[in-house]
Amino acid sequence: MAERRPPHHSRARGRGSxxxxxxxxxxxxSWGATHxxxxxxxxxxxxxxxxxxxxxxLVIGIALALPTGLYVLVKNLxxxxxxxxxxxxxxxxxxxxxxxxxxxxxARDLRGQSDISNTRFISADQGLAEFRKASxxxxxxxxxxxxxxxxxxxxxxxxxxxxxxxxxxxxxLARRSPVDHxxxxxxxxxxxxxxxxxxxxxxxxxxxxxSAAVVFIVGNTIRLDIENRRQEIEVMKLLxxxxxxxxxxxxxxxxxxxxxxxxxxLIVIGSCYLALGGPLSTLTDSYQxxxxxxxxxxxxxxxxxxxxxxxxxxxxxxxxxxxxxEIEPR
Numbered sequence: 001m002a003e004r005r006p007p008h009h010s011r012a013r014g015r016g017s018x019x020x021x022x023x024x025x026x027x028x029x030s031w032g033a034t035h036x037x038x039x040x041x042x043x044x045x046x047x048x049x050x051x052x053x054x055x056x057x058l059v060i061g062i063a064l065a066l067p068t069g070l071y072v073l074v075k076n077l078x079x080x081x082x083x084x085x086x087x088x089x090x091x092x093x094x095x096x097x098x099x100x101x102x103x104x105x106x107a108r109d110l111r112g113q114s115d116i117s118n119t120r121f122i123s124a125d126q127g128l129a130e131f132r133k134a135s136x137x138x139x140x141x142x143x144x145x146x147x148x149x150x151x152x153x154x155x156x157x158x159x160x161x162x163x164x165x166x167x168x169x170x171x172x173l174a175r176r177s178p179v180d181h182x183x184x185x186x187x188x189x190x191x192x193x194x195x196x197x198x199x200x201x202x203x204x205x206x207x208x209x210x211s212a213a214v215v216f217i218v219g220n221t222i223r224l225d226i227e228n229r230r231q232e233i234e235v236m237k238l239l240x241x242x243x244x245x246x247x248x249x250x251x252x253x254x255x256x257x258x259x260x261x262x263x264x265x266l267i268v269i270g271s272c273y274l275a276l277g278g279p280l281s282t283l284t285d286s287y288q289x290x291x292x293x294x295x296x297x298x299x300x301x302x303x304x305x306x307x308x309x310x311x312x313x314x315x316x317x318x319x320x321x322x323x324x325x326e327i328e329p330r
Contacts, residue, residue: 042252056221056257060308061264063214067207068269068304072296074200090155090170093181100124102178103151110153110176115161115169120154150180162193211311218257218315222250226323233327243324250320251313258312262305269296 046053094103100123107121155173157166166184174182226233236246273295296304 038248039252039255042249043256045249046253046256052221053257056217057260057264059217060214060257060261060312061268063210063217064262064265064304064308065268067203067210068265068296069272070199070203070206071300072269072273072294074196074203076294077196077199088157088166088184090157090166090173091183092153092155092173092176092179093183094151094153095178095180096150098151098178100151103153106176106178107153110155110173115158115165116155117158118156120156122152122154124149124151153179211307214258214261214308214311215315215318218254218312219319221257222254222316222319223323225253226250226320226327230327233324237328247320247324251316254312254314254316255309256312257316258308258310259305261312262308265304265308266296266301 094106100121103123104121107119110116111119155169157169161169170182170184173179233246
């Protein structure tokens, strides 16, 4: 039986599809090669003017290091505030005629609340013994006869509670029976929260201002580079080069400026962390729970690099688009 061959038009369609696939792969490879060439050519151009490029990179790095350092400071201060928050104690002074059993029962009940971490009952006799040990008024206390101190319940709020929530908890506990008075010196906690909020907002404001400065620095550097290559750009336009083709190396120069500036910023932050290592170790050792100070980490460092690249590209794009539109062949 004779073998059947596919029709001629089927073979032609197969060859056409294969040619289209090869063409698309060729175009993609050409596009990638063009961008890779521009990427490394722009780096080589920065290397040939390494003094000016180094100065620009250092300025960008310092500008990026300041808000980054503030971010690390706020993050660690927030950890420190959490550690301090865990040391907050609410003192509940019970009425004078409340028995020790009633005080312990109330302490157990309060321990079951969702916003309370722990409670500790101090009876009137325990309080008097502790006061006698801590003071030199033993003879005067013996002369009093009756114990003037009430029973006290020390309440430890949950660490997740805000200062406002802690204040509400104090008011709530003060209304409990048989609590006579609830005391908490939380003025320092309010001040600490206000300071942290101020530093956090200041870091955002400074970050935005210095990001704008990075955009202006990169834009001005690229503007000078375009002016130095003005005649070359005019010749390229006479030969039919498009603005996109001319713009591409400059955009990659901006990317390199931003990336290298971000690397300098990370080096500055790391150097400051090492320089302050001694005092930081002394501070952390003073906390029994072992306060753990944190740096940027891998995700934070990657974010700084990404922000640097984005700012460099934005500053370059703004300048190149405007300057290339002004340059026309004579």
